[in-house]
Amino acid sequence: NAGVTQTPKFRVLKTGQSMTLLCAQDMNHEYMYWYRQDPGMGLRLIHYSVGEGTTAKGEVPDGYNVSRLKKQNFLLGLESAAPSQTSVYFCASSYTDRVRETQYFGPGTRLLVL
């Protein structure tokens, strides 16, 4: 099993450009999450999904959109990138959202917006 994979690993964008980050999991998990990690701020939840076809906003959703057309994939879109979106983006998945549930994280996508 590959677990959680993310593509691309690294990307440089110019302000105003758009891009889509892809997350895929092969564990048949219902729940998927997108986080961003900035120095000293831990991980902050952008959007999440509780199942195929459903999405919801997290703590910092502005400037991002998501889609979950297939259970195994969760896409994060930036329609018009801004320098403030320079960050490392992590996708995670879990089987449920019960208290002891483990979230499995991907290796991250490093994004630089110039």
Next chain:
Amino acid sequence: TQLLEQSPQFLSIQEGENLTVYCNSSSVFSSLQWYRQEPGEGPVLLVTVVTGGEVKKLKRLTFQFGDARKDSSLHITAAQPGDTGLYLCAGAAAAGNKLTFGGGTRVLVKP
């Protein structure tokens, strides 16, 4: 918004020394998790604590959840270079609530 404060932000010690990382909040959490993250990788779950006063041990790592479920600590005994990494605590206010992460503690264990 619930906040989790981790301290210290950075810790550098010699191999064999002990260290403690703290995770504090003014809010009550129903569960608290500790993760370790290595450079270029995503966080990996170490432990989940759910009961006030709970203590869990994972080899040389000891995790404690405060009695009031507002704070937690991670203690590493006889640290080794392999313990080097970013340690993150994350809490959930209730079942079904999403995780709130602390800012992380970067630990460097020098041989």
